[in-house]
Amino acid sequence: MSKTQINQIHNSINRVVHEPVRLAILKILTxxxxxxxxFLLTTLGVTKGNLATHINKLEAAGFIEVKKEFRGKIPHTSYRITKTGRRQFQKYWENLMGLAPE
Amino acid sequence: MSKTQINQIHNSINRVVHEPVRLAILKILTxxxxxxxxFLLTTLGVTKGNLATHINKLEAAGFIEVKKEFRGKIPHTSYRITKTGRRQFQKYWENLMGLAPE
DNA sequence: ATCATTGGTTTGTATCAAAAACTGGTTTTT
DNA sequence: AAAAACCAGTTTTTGATACAAACCAATGAT
Incomplete structure:
Protein backbone atom coordinates (compact mmCIF):
# COMPACT_ATOMS: atom_id res chain seq x y z
CA MET A 1 0.00 0.00 0.00
CA SER A 2 1.44 3.32 -1.13
CA LYS A 3 2.02 6.48 0.89
CA THR A 4 -0.58 8.52 -0.94
CA GLN A 5 -3.07 5.73 -0.45
CA ILE A 6 -2.62 5.67 3.33
CA ASN A 7 -2.81 9.43 3.43
CA GLN A 8 -5.98 9.51 1.40
CA ILE A 9 -7.58 6.91 3.61
CA HIS A 10 -7.08 8.52 6.99
CA ASN A 11 -8.06 11.87 5.54
CA SER A 12 -11.24 10.40 4.12
CA ILE A 13 -12.68 9.34 7.47
CA ASN A 14 -15.88 11.31 7.99
CA ARG A 15 -15.70 12.73 11.51
CA VAL A 16 -19.44 13.10 11.82
CA VAL A 17 -19.81 9.35 11.44
CA HIS A 18 -16.56 8.40 13.18
CA GLU A 19 -17.80 8.76 16.74
CA PRO A 20 -18.89 5.66 18.65
CA VAL A 21 -22.21 7.02 19.87
CA ARG A 22 -23.11 8.32 16.41
CA LEU A 23 -21.95 5.10 14.79
CA ALA A 24 -24.26 3.25 17.14
CA ILE A 25 -27.15 5.59 16.32
CA LEU A 26 -26.63 5.12 12.59
CA LYS A 27 -26.31 1.38 13.01
CA ILE A 28 -29.63 1.31 14.85
CA LEU A 29 -31.32 3.52 12.27
CA THR A 30 -30.19 1.39 9.36
CA PHE A 39 -35.31 4.41 22.87
CA LEU A 40 -31.91 5.79 21.92
CA LEU A 41 -31.38 7.04 25.46
CA THR A 42 -31.93 3.67 27.08
CA THR A 43 -30.28 1.70 24.31
CA LEU A 44 -27.11 3.75 24.25
CA GLY A 45 -26.90 4.44 27.97
CA VAL A 46 -25.74 8.03 27.52
CA THR A 47 -26.97 11.22 29.17
CA LYS A 48 -29.76 13.23 27.59
CA GLY A 49 -27.59 16.24 26.85
CA ASN A 50 -24.99 14.07 25.24
CA LEU A 51 -27.56 12.31 23.10
CA ALA A 52 -29.14 15.60 22.04
CA THR A 53 -25.84 17.00 20.80
CA HIS A 54 -25.04 13.86 18.84
CA ILE A 55 -28.48 13.97 17.28
CA ASN A 56 -28.02 17.63 16.37
CA LYS A 57 -24.76 16.83 14.62
CA LEU A 58 -26.32 14.07 12.62
CA GLU A 59 -29.25 16.27 11.70
CA ALA A 60 -27.03 19.23 10.77
CA ALA A 61 -25.11 16.90 8.45
CA GLY A 62 -28.38 15.80 6.87
CA PHE A 63 -27.86 12.20 7.96
CA ILE A 64 -31.07 11.84 9.95
CA GLU A 65 -34.46 13.53 9.94
CA VAL A 66 -36.29 14.54 13.06
CA LYS A 67 -40.04 14.34 13.53
CA LYS A 68 -41.63 16.20 16.44
CA GLU A 69 -45.26 15.60 17.37
CA PHE A 70 -47.56 15.47 20.37
CA ARG A 71 -48.79 12.18 21.68
CA GLY A 72 -51.75 13.38 23.69
CA LYS A 73 -50.20 16.19 25.70
CA ILE A 74 -46.71 14.88 25.67
CA PRO A 75 -44.14 15.89 23.07
CA HIS A 76 -42.53 13.05 21.22
CA THR A 77 -39.50 13.09 18.96
CA SER A 78 -38.48 10.40 16.55
CA TYR A 79 -35.71 9.89 14.04
CA ARG A 80 -35.09 8.24 10.72
CA ILE A 81 -31.97 7.90 8.66
CA THR A 82 -31.97 9.79 5.35
CA LYS A 83 -30.79 8.55 1.98
CA THR A 84 -27.67 10.68 2.41
CA GLY A 85 -27.13 9.27 5.87
CA ARG A 86 -27.36 5.72 4.65
CA ARG A 87 -25.03 6.43 1.77
CA GLN A 88 -22.46 8.21 3.93
CA PHE A 89 -22.57 5.48 6.57
CA GLN A 90 -21.84 2.92 3.88
CA LYS A 91 -19.09 5.02 2.38
CA TYR A 92 -17.51 5.60 5.79
CA TRP A 93 -17.14 1.88 6.28
CA GLU A 94 -15.65 1.35 2.87
CA ASN A 95 -13.02 3.99 3.61
CA LEU A 96 -12.40 2.76 7.12
CA MET A 97 -11.75 -0.79 6.06
CA GLY A 98 -8.66 0.49 4.32
CA LEU A 99 -7.15 0.84 7.79
CA ALA A 100 -8.14 -2.59 9.06
CA PRO A 101 -5.48 -5.25 9.62
CA GLU A 102 -5.01 -7.68 6.72
CA MET B 1 -29.36 -7.03 18.56
CA SER B 2 -30.25 -6.17 22.16
CA LYS B 3 -29.96 -2.86 23.98
CA THR B 4 -27.23 -4.01 26.30
CA GLN B 5 -25.30 -5.35 23.34
CA ILE B 6 -25.32 -2.02 21.50
CA ASN B 7 -24.37 -0.22 24.70
CA GLN B 8 -21.48 -2.57 25.38
CA ILE B 9 -20.19 -2.15 21.85
CA HIS B 10 -19.98 1.61 21.67
CA ASN B 11 -18.52 1.71 25.15
CA SER B 12 -15.88 -0.81 24.19
CA ILE B 13 -14.29 1.30 21.47
CA ASN B 14 -10.73 2.03 22.54
CA ARG B 15 -10.21 5.77 22.07
CA VAL B 16 -6.47 5.47 21.79
CA VAL B 17 -6.88 3.33 18.71
CA HIS B 18 -10.02 5.05 17.40
CA GLU B 19 -8.33 8.06 15.86
CA PRO B 20 -7.67 8.05 12.11
CA VAL B 21 -4.01 9.06 12.30
CA ARG B 22 -3.30 6.49 15.02
CA LEU B 23 -5.28 3.84 13.15
CA ALA B 24 -3.11 4.54 10.13
CA ILE B 25 0.07 4.33 12.22
CA LEU B 26 -0.99 1.00 13.69
CA LYS B 27 -2.00 -0.29 10.28
CA ILE B 28 1.44 0.59 8.92
CA LEU B 29 3.21 -0.96 11.90
CA THR B 30 1.33 -4.23 11.60
CA PHE B 39 8.55 7.80 7.02
CA LEU B 40 5.41 8.28 9.08
CA LEU B 41 5.57 12.02 8.51
CA THR B 42 5.61 11.78 4.74
CA THR B 43 3.29 8.82 4.57
CA LEU B 44 0.61 10.34 6.75
CA GLY B 45 0.98 13.90 5.56
CA VAL B 46 0.55 15.41 9.03
CA THR B 47 2.63 18.03 10.81
CA LYS B 48 5.54 17.04 13.01
CA GLY B 49 3.94 18.27 16.20
CA ASN B 50 0.79 16.41 15.44
CA LEU B 51 2.66 13.22 14.68
CA ALA B 52 4.74 13.51 17.84
CA THR B 53 1.67 13.75 20.06
CA HIS B 54 0.01 10.76 18.41
CA ILE B 55 3.18 8.76 18.85
CA ASN B 56 3.36 9.76 22.50
CA LYS B 57 -0.19 8.55 23.05
CA LEU B 58 0.53 5.22 21.45
CA GLU B 59 3.71 4.82 23.45
CA ALA B 60 2.03 5.83 26.73
CA ALA B 61 -0.59 3.16 26.06
CA GLY B 62 2.16 0.62 25.48
CA PHE B 63 1.06 -0.01 21.91
CA ILE B 64 4.35 0.89 20.26
CA GLU B 65 7.96 0.94 21.31
CA VAL B 66 10.31 3.72 20.47
CA LYS B 67 13.95 3.22 19.63
CA LYS B 68 16.26 6.23 19.68
CA GLU B 69 19.77 5.92 18.32
CA PHE B 70 22.42 7.91 16.51
CA ARG B 71 23.16 7.20 12.90
CA GLY B 72 26.57 8.67 12.72
CA LYS B 73 25.93 12.02 14.29
CA ILE B 74 22.29 12.25 13.41
CA PRO B 75 19.57 11.21 15.84
CA HIS B 76 17.17 8.69 14.46
CA THR B 77 13.93 7.47 15.96
CA SER B 78 12.06 4.39 14.92
CA TYR B 79 8.96 2.59 16.03
CA ARG B 80 7.61 -0.90 16.29
CA ILE B 81 4.26 -2.20 17.38
CA THR B 82 4.27 -4.16 20.63
CA LYS B 83 2.48 -7.43 21.35
CA THR B 84 -0.07 -5.46 23.34
CA GLY B 85 -0.48 -3.00 20.49
CA ARG B 86 -1.10 -5.74 17.99
CA ARG B 87 -3.57 -7.45 20.29
CA GLN B 88 -5.45 -4.22 21.06
CA PHE B 89 -5.57 -3.22 17.41
CA GLN B 90 -7.10 -6.57 16.59
CA LYS B 91 -9.55 -6.35 19.46
CA TYR B 92 -10.55 -2.83 18.48
CA TRP B 93 -11.59 -4.04 15.05
CA GLU B 94 -13.55 -6.93 16.45
CA ASN B 95 -15.50 -4.55 18.65
CA LEU B 96 -15.93 -1.95 15.97
CA MET B 97 -17.38 -4.39 13.48
CA GLY B 98 -20.33 -4.71 15.80
CA LEU B 99 -21.32 -1.24 14.62
CA ALA B 100 -20.90 -1.92 10.89
CA PRO B 101 -23.93 -2.19 8.65
CA GLU B 102 -25.20 -5.72 8.03
C1' DA C 1 29.13 32.12 6.24
C1' DT C 2 24.51 31.06 5.75
C1' DC C 3 20.70 28.53 4.35
C1' DA C 4 18.17 24.25 4.37
C1' DT C 5 17.24 19.87 6.58
C1' DT C 6 16.57 16.58 10.30
C1' DG C 7 14.21 15.23 14.24
C1' DG C 8 11.94 16.49 17.03
C1' DT C 9 9.58 19.59 21.53
C1' DT C 10 6.82 23.26 23.28
C1' DT C 11 3.11 26.23 23.11
C1' DG C 12 -1.25 27.95 21.61
C1' DT C 13 -5.87 27.43 19.72
C1' DA C 14 -10.13 25.65 18.28
C1' DT C 15 -13.06 21.92 18.28
C1' DC C 16 -16.06 18.88 20.54
C1' DA C 17 -17.70 14.97 23.64
C1' DA C 18 -19.82 14.69 27.83
C1' DA C 19 -22.23 16.11 31.86
C1' DA C 20 -24.80 19.39 34.48
C1' DA C 21 -28.17 22.56 34.73
C1' DC C 22 -32.19 24.37 33.02
C1' DT C 23 -36.95 24.71 30.64
C1' DG C 24 -41.67 23.97 30.07
C1' DG C 25 -44.51 21.49 30.76
C1' DT C 26 -47.54 16.89 32.86
C1' DT C 27 -48.69 13.59 36.33
C1' DT C 28 -48.89 12.09 40.93
C1' DT C 29 -49.10 12.62 45.69
C1' DT C 30 -50.62 14.54 49.93
C1' DA D 1 -54.71 23.09 45.65
C1' DA D 2 -49.88 22.87 46.39
C1' DA D 3 -45.95 20.52 46.20
C1' DA D 4 -43.17 16.98 44.56
C1' DA D 5 -41.69 14.22 41.06
C1' DC D 6 -41.37 13.06 36.43
C1' DC D 7 -40.97 13.62 31.20
C1' DA D 8 -38.76 15.02 27.06
C1' DG D 9 -35.90 17.23 25.73
C1' DT D 10 -32.49 22.02 25.13
C1' DT D 11 -28.84 25.00 26.58
C1' DT D 12 -24.69 25.86 28.92
C1' DT D 13 -20.31 24.65 30.87
C1' DT D 14 -16.25 22.10 31.27
C1' DG D 15 -12.45 19.21 30.24
C1' DA D 16 -9.90 16.88 26.64
C1' DT D 17 -7.49 16.75 22.76
C1' DA D 18 -6.43 17.08 17.73
C1' DC D 19 -3.85 19.98 15.18
C1' DA D 20 -0.72 23.58 13.68
C1' DA D 21 2.75 27.08 14.37
C1' DA D 22 6.79 28.32 16.26
C1' DC D 23 10.87 27.12 18.19
C1' DC D 24 15.38 24.60 18.99
C1' DA D 25 19.85 22.33 18.47
C1' DA D 26 22.61 20.09 15.54
C1' DT D 27 24.30 18.70 10.84
C1' DG D 28 24.94 19.08 5.93
C1' DA D 29 24.97 21.55 1.62
C1' DT D 30 26.31 25.71 -1.29
Missing part, protein backbone atom coordinates in the same frame (compact mmCIF):
# COMPACT_ATOMS: atom_id res chain seq x y z
CA UNK A 31 -32.21 -1.51 10.69
CA UNK A 32 -35.11 0.11 12.58
CA UNK A 33 -36.92 2.47 10.23
CA UNK A 34 -37.90 4.84 13.10
CA UNK A 35 -36.88 5.21 16.74
CA UNK A 36 -37.54 7.84 19.41
CA UNK A 37 -35.39 9.78 21.83
CA UNK A 38 -36.11 7.56 24.77
CA UNK B 31 2.87 -4.82 8.19
CA UNK B 32 6.24 -3.01 8.33
CA UNK B 33 8.16 -4.34 11.33
CA UNK B 34 9.94 -1.01 11.86
CA UNK B 35 9.48 2.53 10.53
CA UNK B 36 10.97 5.90 11.41
CA UNK B 37 9.59 9.34 12.18
CA UNK B 38 10.18 10.72 8.72
Missing amino acids: SAKEVDFN | SAKEVDFN
Whole structure:
Protein backbone atom coordinates (compact mmCIF):
# COMPACT_ATOMS: atom_id res chain seq x y z
CA MET A 1 0.00 0.00 0.00
CA SER A 2 1.44 3.32 -1.13
CA LYS A 3 2.02 6.48 0.89
CA THR A 4 -0.58 8.52 -0.94
CA GLN A 5 -3.07 5.73 -0.45
CA ILE A 6 -2.62 5.67 3.33
CA ASN A 7 -2.81 9.43 3.43
CA GLN A 8 -5.98 9.51 1.40
CA ILE A 9 -7.58 6.91 3.61
CA HIS A 10 -7.08 8.52 6.99
CA ASN A 11 -8.06 11.87 5.54
CA SER A 12 -11.24 10.40 4.12
CA ILE A 13 -12.68 9.34 7.47
CA ASN A 14 -15.88 11.31 7.99
CA ARG A 15 -15.70 12.73 11.51
CA VAL A 16 -19.44 13.10 11.82
CA VAL A 17 -19.81 9.35 11.44
CA HIS A 18 -16.56 8.40 13.18
CA GLU A 19 -17.80 8.76 16.74
CA PRO A 20 -18.89 5.66 18.65
CA VAL A 21 -22.21 7.02 19.87
CA ARG A 22 -23.11 8.32 16.41
CA LEU A 23 -21.95 5.10 14.79
CA ALA A 24 -24.26 3.25 17.14
CA ILE A 25 -27.15 5.59 16.32
CA LEU A 26 -26.63 5.12 12.59
CA LYS A 27 -26.31 1.38 13.01
CA ILE A 28 -29.63 1.31 14.85
CA LEU A 29 -31.32 3.52 12.27
CA THR A 30 -30.19 1.39 9.36
CA SER A 31 -32.21 -1.51 10.69
CA ALA A 32 -35.11 0.11 12.58
CA LYS A 33 -36.92 2.47 10.23
CA GLU A 34 -37.90 4.84 13.10
CA VAL A 35 -36.88 5.21 16.74
CA ASP A 36 -37.54 7.84 19.41
CA PHE A 37 -35.39 9.78 21.83
CA ASN A 38 -36.11 7.56 24.77
CA PHE A 39 -35.31 4.41 22.87
CA LEU A 40 -31.91 5.79 21.92
CA LEU A 41 -31.38 7.04 25.46
CA THR A 42 -31.93 3.67 27.08
CA THR A 43 -30.28 1.70 24.31
CA LEU A 44 -27.11 3.75 24.25
CA GLY A 45 -26.90 4.44 27.97
CA VAL A 46 -25.74 8.03 27.52
CA THR A 47 -26.97 11.22 29.17
CA LYS A 48 -29.76 13.23 27.59
CA GLY A 49 -27.59 16.24 26.85
CA ASN A 50 -24.99 14.07 25.24
CA LEU A 51 -27.56 12.31 23.10
CA ALA A 52 -29.14 15.60 22.04
CA THR A 53 -25.84 17.00 20.80
CA HIS A 54 -25.04 13.86 18.84
CA ILE A 55 -28.48 13.97 17.28
CA ASN A 56 -28.02 17.63 16.37
CA LYS A 57 -24.76 16.83 14.62
CA LEU A 58 -26.32 14.07 12.62
CA GLU A 59 -29.25 16.27 11.70
CA ALA A 60 -27.03 19.23 10.77
CA ALA A 61 -25.11 16.90 8.45
CA GLY A 62 -28.38 15.80 6.87
CA PHE A 63 -27.86 12.20 7.96
CA ILE A 64 -31.07 11.84 9.95
CA GLU A 65 -34.46 13.53 9.94
CA VAL A 66 -36.29 14.54 13.06
CA LYS A 67 -40.04 14.34 13.53
CA LYS A 68 -41.63 16.20 16.44
CA GLU A 69 -45.26 15.60 17.37
CA PHE A 70 -47.56 15.47 20.37
CA ARG A 71 -48.79 12.18 21.68
CA GLY A 72 -51.75 13.38 23.69
CA LYS A 73 -50.20 16.19 25.70
CA ILE A 74 -46.71 14.88 25.67
CA PRO A 75 -44.14 15.89 23.07
CA HIS A 76 -42.53 13.05 21.22
CA THR A 77 -39.50 13.09 18.96
CA SER A 78 -38.48 10.40 16.55
CA TYR A 79 -35.71 9.89 14.04
CA ARG A 80 -35.09 8.24 10.72
CA ILE A 81 -31.97 7.90 8.66
CA THR A 82 -31.97 9.79 5.35
CA LYS A 83 -30.79 8.55 1.98
CA THR A 84 -27.67 10.68 2.41
CA GLY A 85 -27.13 9.27 5.87
CA ARG A 86 -27.36 5.72 4.65
CA ARG A 87 -25.03 6.43 1.77
CA GLN A 88 -22.46 8.21 3.93
CA PHE A 89 -22.57 5.48 6.57
CA GLN A 90 -21.84 2.92 3.88
CA LYS A 91 -19.09 5.02 2.38
CA TYR A 92 -17.51 5.60 5.79
CA TRP A 93 -17.14 1.88 6.28
CA GLU A 94 -15.65 1.35 2.87
CA ASN A 95 -13.02 3.99 3.61
CA LEU A 96 -12.40 2.76 7.12
CA MET A 97 -11.75 -0.79 6.06
CA GLY A 98 -8.66 0.49 4.32
CA LEU A 99 -7.15 0.84 7.79
CA ALA A 100 -8.14 -2.59 9.06
CA PRO A 101 -5.48 -5.25 9.62
CA GLU A 102 -5.01 -7.68 6.72
CA MET B 1 -29.36 -7.03 18.56
CA SER B 2 -30.25 -6.17 22.16
CA LYS B 3 -29.96 -2.86 23.98
CA THR B 4 -27.23 -4.01 26.30
CA GLN B 5 -25.30 -5.35 23.34
CA ILE B 6 -25.32 -2.02 21.50
CA ASN B 7 -24.37 -0.22 24.70
CA GLN B 8 -21.48 -2.57 25.38
CA ILE B 9 -20.19 -2.15 21.85
CA HIS B 10 -19.98 1.61 21.67
CA ASN B 11 -18.52 1.71 25.15
CA SER B 12 -15.88 -0.81 24.19
CA ILE B 13 -14.29 1.30 21.47
CA ASN B 14 -10.73 2.03 22.54
CA ARG B 15 -10.21 5.77 22.07
CA VAL B 16 -6.47 5.47 21.79
CA VAL B 17 -6.88 3.33 18.71
CA HIS B 18 -10.02 5.05 17.40
CA GLU B 19 -8.33 8.06 15.86
CA PRO B 20 -7.67 8.05 12.11
CA VAL B 21 -4.01 9.06 12.30
CA ARG B 22 -3.30 6.49 15.02
CA LEU B 23 -5.28 3.84 13.15
CA ALA B 24 -3.11 4.54 10.13
CA ILE B 25 0.07 4.33 12.22
CA LEU B 26 -0.99 1.00 13.69
CA LYS B 27 -2.00 -0.29 10.28
CA ILE B 28 1.44 0.59 8.92
CA LEU B 29 3.21 -0.96 11.90
CA THR B 30 1.33 -4.23 11.60
CA SER B 31 2.87 -4.82 8.19
CA ALA B 32 6.24 -3.01 8.33
CA LYS B 33 8.16 -4.34 11.33
CA GLU B 34 9.94 -1.01 11.86
CA VAL B 35 9.48 2.53 10.53
CA ASP B 36 10.97 5.90 11.41
CA PHE B 37 9.59 9.34 12.18
CA ASN B 38 10.18 10.72 8.72
CA PHE B 39 8.55 7.80 7.02
CA LEU B 40 5.41 8.28 9.08
CA LEU B 41 5.57 12.02 8.51
CA THR B 42 5.61 11.78 4.74
CA THR B 43 3.29 8.82 4.57
CA LEU B 44 0.61 10.34 6.75
CA GLY B 45 0.98 13.90 5.56
CA VAL B 46 0.55 15.41 9.03
CA THR B 47 2.63 18.03 10.81
CA LYS B 48 5.54 17.04 13.01
CA GLY B 49 3.94 18.27 16.20
CA ASN B 50 0.79 16.41 15.44
CA LEU B 51 2.66 13.22 14.68
CA ALA B 52 4.74 13.51 17.84
CA THR B 53 1.67 13.75 20.06
CA HIS B 54 0.01 10.76 18.41
CA ILE B 55 3.18 8.76 18.85
CA ASN B 56 3.36 9.76 22.50
CA LYS B 57 -0.19 8.55 23.05
CA LEU B 58 0.53 5.22 21.45
CA GLU B 59 3.71 4.82 23.45
CA ALA B 60 2.03 5.83 26.73
CA ALA B 61 -0.59 3.16 26.06
CA GLY B 62 2.16 0.62 25.48
CA PHE B 63 1.06 -0.01 21.91
CA ILE B 64 4.35 0.89 20.26
CA GLU B 65 7.96 0.94 21.31
CA VAL B 66 10.31 3.72 20.47
CA LYS B 67 13.95 3.22 19.63
CA LYS B 68 16.26 6.23 19.68
CA GLU B 69 19.77 5.92 18.32
CA PHE B 70 22.42 7.91 16.51
CA ARG B 71 23.16 7.20 12.90
CA GLY B 72 26.57 8.67 12.72
CA LYS B 73 25.93 12.02 14.29
CA ILE B 74 22.29 12.25 13.41
CA PRO B 75 19.57 11.21 15.84
CA HIS B 76 17.17 8.69 14.46
CA THR B 77 13.93 7.47 15.96
CA SER B 78 12.06 4.39 14.92
CA TYR B 79 8.96 2.59 16.03
CA ARG B 80 7.61 -0.90 16.29
CA ILE B 81 4.26 -2.20 17.38
CA THR B 82 4.27 -4.16 20.63
CA LYS B 83 2.48 -7.43 21.35
CA THR B 84 -0.07 -5.46 23.34
CA GLY B 85 -0.48 -3.00 20.49
CA ARG B 86 -1.10 -5.74 17.99
CA ARG B 87 -3.57 -7.45 20.29
CA GLN B 88 -5.45 -4.22 21.06
CA PHE B 89 -5.57 -3.22 17.41
CA GLN B 90 -7.10 -6.57 16.59
CA LYS B 91 -9.55 -6.35 19.46
CA TYR B 92 -10.55 -2.83 18.48
CA TRP B 93 -11.59 -4.04 15.05
CA GLU B 94 -13.55 -6.93 16.45
CA ASN B 95 -15.50 -4.55 18.65
CA LEU B 96 -15.93 -1.95 15.97
CA MET B 97 -17.38 -4.39 13.48
CA GLY B 98 -20.33 -4.71 15.80
CA LEU B 99 -21.32 -1.24 14.62
CA ALA B 100 -20.90 -1.92 10.89
CA PRO B 101 -23.93 -2.19 8.65
CA GLU B 102 -25.20 -5.72 8.03
C1' DA C 1 29.13 32.12 6.24
C1' DT C 2 24.51 31.06 5.75
C1' DC C 3 20.70 28.53 4.35
C1' DA C 4 18.17 24.25 4.37
C1' DT C 5 17.24 19.87 6.58
C1' DT C 6 16.57 16.58 10.30
C1' DG C 7 14.21 15.23 14.24
C1' DG C 8 11.94 16.49 17.03
C1' DT C 9 9.58 19.59 21.53
C1' DT C 10 6.82 23.26 23.28
C1' DT C 11 3.11 26.23 23.11
C1' DG C 12 -1.25 27.95 21.61
C1' DT C 13 -5.87 27.43 19.72
C1' DA C 14 -10.13 25.65 18.28
C1' DT C 15 -13.06 21.92 18.28
C1' DC C 16 -16.06 18.88 20.54
C1' DA C 17 -17.70 14.97 23.64
C1' DA C 18 -19.82 14.69 27.83
C1' DA C 19 -22.23 16.11 31.86
C1' DA C 20 -24.80 19.39 34.48
C1' DA C 21 -28.17 22.56 34.73
C1' DC C 22 -32.19 24.37 33.02
C1' DT C 23 -36.95 24.71 30.64
C1' DG C 24 -41.67 23.97 30.07
C1' DG C 25 -44.51 21.49 30.76
C1' DT C 26 -47.54 16.89 32.86
C1' DT C 27 -48.69 13.59 36.33
C1' DT C 28 -48.89 12.09 40.93
C1' DT C 29 -49.10 12.62 45.69
C1' DT C 30 -50.62 14.54 49.93
C1' DA D 1 -54.71 23.09 45.65
C1' DA D 2 -49.88 22.87 46.39
C1' DA D 3 -45.95 20.52 46.20
C1' DA D 4 -43.17 16.98 44.56
C1' DA D 5 -41.69 14.22 41.06
C1' DC D 6 -41.37 13.06 36.43
C1' DC D 7 -40.97 13.62 31.20
C1' DA D 8 -38.76 15.02 27.06
C1' DG D 9 -35.90 17.23 25.73
C1' DT D 10 -32.49 22.02 25.13
C1' DT D 11 -28.84 25.00 26.58
C1' DT D 12 -24.69 25.86 28.92
C1' DT D 13 -20.31 24.65 30.87
C1' DT D 14 -16.25 22.10 31.27
C1' DG D 15 -12.45 19.21 30.24
C1' DA D 16 -9.90 16.88 26.64
C1' DT D 17 -7.49 16.75 22.76
C1' DA D 18 -6.43 17.08 17.73
C1' DC D 19 -3.85 19.98 15.18
C1' DA D 20 -0.72 23.58 13.68
C1' DA D 21 2.75 27.08 14.37
C1' DA D 22 6.79 28.32 16.26
C1' DC D 23 10.87 27.12 18.19
C1' DC D 24 15.38 24.60 18.99
C1' DA D 25 19.85 22.33 18.47
C1' DA D 26 22.61 20.09 15.54
C1' DT D 27 24.30 18.70 10.84
C1' DG D 28 24.94 19.08 5.93
C1' DA D 29 24.97 21.55 1.62
C1' DT D 30 26.31 25.71 -1.29
